[in-house]
Amino acid sequence: MKNPETQVGGSHYNGMKIQPVTFIMENGLSYAQGNAIKYVCRYLDKNGVQDLQKAKQYIDFMINEITDND
Secondary structure, X not given: OOOOOOOOOOOOOOOOOOXXXXXXXXXXXXXXXXXXXXXXXXXXXXXXXXXXXHHHHHHHHHHXXXXXXX
């Protein structure tokens, strides 16, 4: 998959050599993994600390999924 040519709702991914959606889909990542990557990639250009908090929340979901199954 190549990077999308257009982006709805901003331009915070357009300057990236590999956009998050391309990386996520090419690697078959889960919803939680994809969201963590998306928020980390965009935090400087969009919502700052709030995006990092969102990424952390998805990472916590993944940690809880692993540790709750023990």
